[in-house]
Every structure is written in structure tokens, then in C-alpha cells.
Amino acid sequence: MSDAVPELTRRPTRAASAIAVAALGAAALASAPYSRYVVWTGVPAVALLAIGLTVGSRRSITFGCATLLVGVLAAGVEGLPALPTLASVTATVIAWDAGHQAVGVGEQLGREPRTVRAELPHVGATAAVGAVIALGSYAAFFAAPGGLPVSAVALALLGAVSLLVALRVRGG
Amino acid sequence: MSATAEPSEAEAASADATGATDAAAATDDADADPATSDGDAETRAGRVANSVASSRTRRTNRWTGITALALLFGAAGLLATRPPLVLAAAVGVGYAAYARAGDAPEPALSITREFGDGASEPGDEVRVVVTVRNVGDEFLPDLRIADGVPDELVVSDGVARLGTALRPGEAATFEYAVTARRGTHEFGPATVVARGFTGTIERVQSVETDGSLACPPSAAGLVDLPLRSLTTPHAGRVSTDVGGSGVEFHSTREYRVGDPLSRVDWNRLARTGEPTTVEFREERSATVTVVVDAREAAYRRGDPAERHAVDRSVEAADGVADALLGGGDKVGLAALGPREFWLAPAAGGGHRARIADALATDRAFSPTPPESTTLTGSHARRIEQRLPESSQVILVSPLPDDWIVRRARLWNARGHLVTVLSPDPMVTDTSGGRLAAVERAERVSRLREAGLRVVDWTADESLAAAVAGTERRWTA
Numbered sequence: 001m002s003d004a005v006p007e008l009t010r011r012p013t014r015a016a017s018a019i020a021v022a023a024l025g026a027a028a029l030a031s032a033p034y035s036r037y038v039v040w041t042g043v044p045a046v047a048l049l050a051i052g053l054t055v056g057s058r059r060s061i062t063f064g065c066a067t068l069l070v071g072v073l074a075a076g077v078e079g080l081p082a083l084p085t086l087a088s089v090t091a092t093v094i095a096w097d098a099g100h101q102a103v104g105v106g107e108q109l110g111r112e113p114r115t116v117r118a119e120l121p122h123v124g125a126t127a128a129v130g131a132v133i134a135l136g137s138y139a140a141f142f143a144a145p146g147g148l149p150v151s152a153v154a155l156a157l158l159g160a161v162s163l164l165v166a167l168r169v170r171g172g
Numbered sequence: 173m174s175a176t177a178e179p180s181e182a183e184a185a186s187a188d189a190t191g192a193t194d195a196a197a198a199t200d201d202a203d204a205d206p207a208t209s210d211g212d213a214e215t216r217a218g219r220v221a222n223s224v225a226s227s228r229t230r231r232t233n234r235w236t237g238i239t240a241l242a243l244l245f246g247a248a249g250l251l252a253t254r255p256p257l258v259l260a261a262a263v264g265v266g267y268a269a270y271a272r273a274g275d276a277p278e279p280a281l282s283i284t285r286e287f288g289d290g291a292s293e294p295g296d297e298v299r300v301v302v303t304v305r306n307v308g309d310e311f312l313p314d315l316r317i318a319d320g321v322p323d324e325l326v327v328s329d330g331v332a333r334l335g336t337a338l339r340p341g342e343a344a345t346f347e348y349a350v351t352a353r354r355g356t357h358e359f360g361p362a363t364v365v366a367r368g369f370t371g372t373i374e375r376v377q378s379v380e381t382d383g384s385l386a387c388p389p390s391a392a393g394l395v396d397l398p399l400r401s402l403t404t405p406h407a408g409r410v411s412t413d414v415g416g417s418g419v420e421f422h423s424t425r426e427y428r429v430g431d432p433l434s435r436v437d438w439n440r441l442a443r444t445g446e447p448t449t450v451e452f453r454e455e456r457s458a459t460v461t462v463v464v465d466a467r468e469a470a471y472r473r474g475d476p477a478e479r480h481a482v483d484r485s486v487e488a489a490d491g492v493a494d495a496l497l498g499g500g501d502k503v504g505l506a507a508l509g510p511r512e513f514w515l516a517p518a519a520g521g522g523h524r525a526r527i528a529d530a531l532a533t534d535r536a537f538s539p540t541p542p543e544s545t546t547l548t549g550s551h552a553r554r555i556e557q558r559l560p561e562s563s564q565v566i567l568v569s570p571l572p573d574d575w576i577v578r579r580a581r582l583w584n585a586r587g588h589l590v591t592v593l594s595p596d597p598m599v600t601d602t603s604g605g606r607l608a609a610v611e612r613a614e615r616v617s618r619l620r621e622a623g624l625r626v627v628d629w630t631a632d633e634s635l636a637a638a639v640a641g642t643e644r645r646w647t648a
Contacts, residue, residue, distance in 0.1 A: 130267070
């Protein structure tokens with residue numbers, strides 16, 4: 001009788017895991033033709049993510065995504081063009097988010113129940129937001145007359161970040 | 173990527189308080205808003221939100237580190253004067269703002285439960301279909317539900333959980349099967365975790381649901397437990413050592429005037445010329461009190477999927493009481509435990525129904541263990557005071573400790589001849605389990621040495637077989 005009782009496996013769910021791996025793979029592929037750093041970090045990054053999604057380790061997922069970001073950062077310092085940079089960073093954030101969603105749903109519900117509908121809206125919203133931000137900033141980058149000085153853009157960003165920090169302190 | 177600190181306790185506490193009031197307000201709204209209802213009573217009933225027992229919000233720390241990413245890329249872009257990196261930092265900032273904007277929704281859900289078959293026998297699979305409807309006016313993009321299946325019911329097929337997204341008015345169902353157990357099982361509140369799109373904060377609710385699964389005990393079958401010879405003066409089935417009319421030969425004696433002619437030993441009269449009378453063992457009825465050990469310690473089992481010992485005890489008590497009442501004996505019923513129960517010995521069909529009903533539904537014999545584990549000396553003393561003078565005792569207990577052994581010997585010594593019917597909980601998998609089994613075997617032999625009758629009933633044989641097997645020992 002006891003072997004008929006299904007055991008709940010607290011492992012990451014399949015749908016969000018697949019999306020995470022696909023997104024990180026796409027993130028690596030987007031910049032790989034431009035820089036060897038992305039090629040070098042891409043494979044271990046996807047491997048770390050896959051391991052994290054197999055055993056349900058958030059840390060491994062974060063390390064995997066961070067690995068690729070380091071590669072993209074190095075490539076960016078070397079002169080990676082804007083479009084692949086934006087695509088890689090956005091896709092990495094999507095992979096990171098989908099990976100965490102997979103682990104979170106897996107921890108709370110397990111792999112057996114139907115959970116696809118709980119995973120997709122969240123991941124979809126993250127992807128949509130990412131696409132809007134990336135395209136918006138890319139458009140702004142091109143529309144800016146003669147190209148803004150980098151320091152100006154950076155200062156604007158710093159202002160945005162301090163605003164966010166202030167909001168976080170206020171909003172608690 | 174872990175720049176943001178954990179949320180402080182104070183933050184969590186304040187979120188708690190606001191969460192609870194918000195949820196209450198949300199359910200009130202849903203109750204008061206008849207706009208979505210179309211007047212049909214049935215759909216109306218399905219569209220009222222279940223009340224929320226508890227609700228709190230919790231930070232998920234989901235986007236922790238995204239600001240660090242933005243700052244890192246921004247700094248690198250600034251130092252290396254690479255505009256694309258600064259653009260990438262903008263992505264980080266955008267996501268950080270998105271995460272800030274997220275809030276936990278306040279779900280208003282109507283959760284209904286349907287059972288496949290109402291009247292089920294223990295051991296049957298019962299399908300449970302749970303329908304969850306979003307009766308609020310908020311889209312719930314990430315809703316996780318775990319049904320409050322009682323501990324005693326084991327989910328044997330499917331999973332009692334669902335992850336889904338629900339538009340206002342939309343419903344989702346999930347189904348699973350449980351193995352029915354004896355008793356009335358109240359389903360607990362369902363646990364609901366709702367997140368918004370960003371998932372920064374999640375709301376954890378405990379949603380009250382109705383629904384209970386009642387499962388009458390299976391017919392255990394009559395179990396003819398031979399009684400000991402402590403009887404009443406009334407005719408019955410227990411053979412006594414008193415000569416008289418009956419079936420089994422007892423003795424012969426000198427003929428006395430008035431003896432029935434049918435009992436005169438005519439062969440002997442022909443042989444010797446002396447009239448003698450044959451006496452048989454007189455068969456009388458007994459008064460029996462069945463005492464079920466329902467202390468917390470008695471709720472033992474080998475495997476979580478198995479029935480615990482009290483469940484089997486109740487089944488045994490049912491079978492034994494039924495058979496004894498059928499044979500004309502007076503039977504009483506008592507529960508030894510923090511939840512007391514006492515039914516004085518009596519006979520008759522109505523009493524039979526009362527006993528069966530008590531075993532099926534009274535909380536003293538509930539399939540869930542009592543919360544209190546206090547010593548039950550006073551309960552035992554109350555049972556002792558109520559026991560009629562000439563009553564035998566059938567103690568149904570898995571013999572979980574020495575206390576019950578002392579009790580049984582005490583009752584036996586006071587003249588209530590005790591028969592112990594002991595379902596073996598069969599905890600043998602671990603070293604602790606093996607120790608428990610050895611201790612229990614030792615208790616059984618101690619009781620037998622003290623002159624008590626003990627039926628040791630293992631899980632894989634029927635009670636009737638166990639009784640038949642032990643009976644040989646008694647007559648031999």
C-alpha cells in the first residue's frame with residue numbers, strides 16, 4: 001500500500017526551467033559572435049543554471065546567470081555593440097527570473113501538480129517588461145541628437161537608482 | 173548578486189497587520205457586490221468568497237541584486253566610456269523599478285470541494301474535485317493552492333495542489349484521490365499563496381473551506397471471542413462450571429425427585445438399577461465491558477499509509493460487541509483516554525445500534541489522536557468505578573506502555589476477568605521500532621503470566637483468525 005502513495009518531489013517545475021535554459025542560451029548566442037569572453041562564459045553559465053534547475057539550488061542559478069553577465073561585461077568593455085549587449089543582459093535577467101520561479105513553484109507545490117498557468121504569466125510579464133525597457137533605451141540611444149555623452153547618461157541612471165533607493169526606504 | 177538586505181522583522185510584522193485587514197476588506201467587498209451575480213442561487217453560492225482565516229504578506233526577495241547589476245554595468249560603462257554598457261545598466265534600473273512597483277494581490281476565492289462517492293467503505297478510493305473560482309475583480313497571475321487534506325486521509329492518486337492564474341470570474345479545478353479511513357474527516361483550510369506579476373511580495377492566506385468526508389466503519393464481521401466464566405444468572409452462551417441443563421457434559425449425580433426424565437441416565441439404570449441424573453454445563457450470559465484504549469500513545473502505526481492501532485481497535489471492538497450482543501450478553505463500551513466515553517452494559521437491538529454509532533462517530537474514537545497527552549489515571553479510575561460488579565472486561569489496546577499492563581492486571585485482580593485484544597502496530601523498520609516490538613512482546617507475555625487472556629492480532633491476519641489461533645492455547 002505504501003508504494004502506491006505518490007511522494008511530492010520538491011524539484012523545480014519543468015516549464016519555467018525550460019524557459020530559463022532557453023533564455024540563457026539565447027543570451028549567450030546573442031553576443032557570442034562578437035566576443036570570445038561570452039563564448040568562454042556561456043557554456044559554464046548554462047551548465048550552472050542546468051545544475052541549479054536539476055537540484056533546485058537558487059544559488060547555482062544565480063551564479064550561472066552572473067557568470068554570463070561577467071562575460072558580457074568584459075565583452076562590453078572591449079566594445080560589444082549596443083543591440084547584442086541589451087539582448088544578452090535582458091535575456092539573462094529573464095533566465096534568472098524564470099529559474100527562480102521554477103524553484104519557487106517547485107518548493108511550494110512540487111513537480112507533480114499542474115503549475116504551468118502559475119509560471120507563464122510571471123515569466124511572460126518579465127519578458128515583456130524587459131523587451132519594453134531594452135527597446136525603449138535602444139530607441140532613446142539612437143534618437144538622442146549626436147549621441148549623449150556617456151557621463152550624462154550615467155548620471156541620469158545614477159539619479160534613477162538613488163530615486164529607487166529612496167522609494168525603497170520610504171515604502172519599506 | 174545579493175546586495176539588498178533581508179527585510180527586517182518590523183517590516184514583516186507591519187505587513188502582517190495590514191495584510192489581515194486588507195484581506196478582510198476584500199472579502200467584504202466580494203460579499204457585498206452582487207453585480208456579477210446573475211440571480212441564479214447556485215451560481216451565487218459559488219461566487220461568494222470563502223472567509224479567510226489568516227492572511228499575511230511576505231517578501232520573496234525575488235529581485236534582490238538587480239540594482240547591483242545596474243550599478244555594476246553603469247560604473248563599467250562610465251569607466252570604459254562604453255555607451256552600450258550604460259544602456260544595459262538602464263535595463264537593470266528598469267527591472268528594479270518594475271520590482272518596486274509590484275504588490276501582492278488580495279485574492280477573493282470561492283473554494284468548493286466535491287466528493288466522488290458519499291458512502292464509502294474504509295480502504296476505498298474517493299475522488300475529490302476542488303473548484304477554485306476567483307470571485308474578486310483582480311487578475312491573479314500567480315496563484316498556488318494546497319488543499320487542507322486531513323492527516324488521516326492519504327492522497328493515493330494525484331496531488332492536492334494546483335498552480336494557476338485566474339482572471340476575475342474564472343475557475344480552475346484540480347482533483348485527487350484519497351484512501352478513505354473510518355470516521356468523519358474535516359478538511360482543513362486551504363493554503364493559498366498569491367503573487368502579482370513581479371512576485372516581489374506574496375500573500376499567504378489560509379482560506380476556510382467546508383467539506384468533510386464521512387466514512388462508516390467497515391463491517392468487521394462477527395468475531396466470536398470466547399468469554400471467561402464470569403457470568404450472570406441468566407441463560408446465555410458462556411459455558412460455566414455449574415451443572416444443570418445445557419449441551420456439554422458436566423457430571424452425573426444421584427437422582428433427585430423432580431429431575432426431568434430426559435436427563436435420567438437410562439443406560440446406567442438398566443445396568444445397575446440406580447437412577448442417576450446427567451448434568452450438563454450450564455450456559456449463562458455474561459456482562460462484558462469493552463474498553464478501547466484511545467490514549468494518544470495508542471495511535472501507533474508502522475507506516476503513515478497504514479491504519480493506526482486505534483482504528484483497528486475500533487473495528488475489533490465493533491465486531492466483538494456485535495457478536496456478544498447477538499449471543500445475548502450484555503455489552504458496555506468505554507474509551508480509555510482524554511476524550512471520555514461510557515456506555516453502561518445493556519442488551520438489545522437499540523443498544524447494538526448505539527454502540528455501532530458511538531464507534532463510528534463519537535470523538536472519543538476519532539481517527540485523529542487527542543491533543544492532550546496527559547496521564548489518564550483519573551479516567552481509568554472513573555471507568556473502574558462505573559464497571560458493574562460482575563462485568564468482564566475486554567480491553568482493546570496495542571499495549572503501547574507499561575501503564576496499560578498494570579491497569580489490566582489490576583482490573584483482573586479485582587475480579588473483572590480481563591481479556592486483552594491487542595492489535596499489533598508492527599513498527600519494525602527502525603531500531604527504535606524493533607525495540608518497541610520487543611517491549612510489546614514482553615508486555616504480552618507478562619499479561620499471560622498474570623493469567624490474562626491475550627489475543628495478539630497482527631495486521632496481516634483477520635481478527636477472527638487471530639482469535640481462533642489463540643483460542644487453542646486457552647483450551648489446551
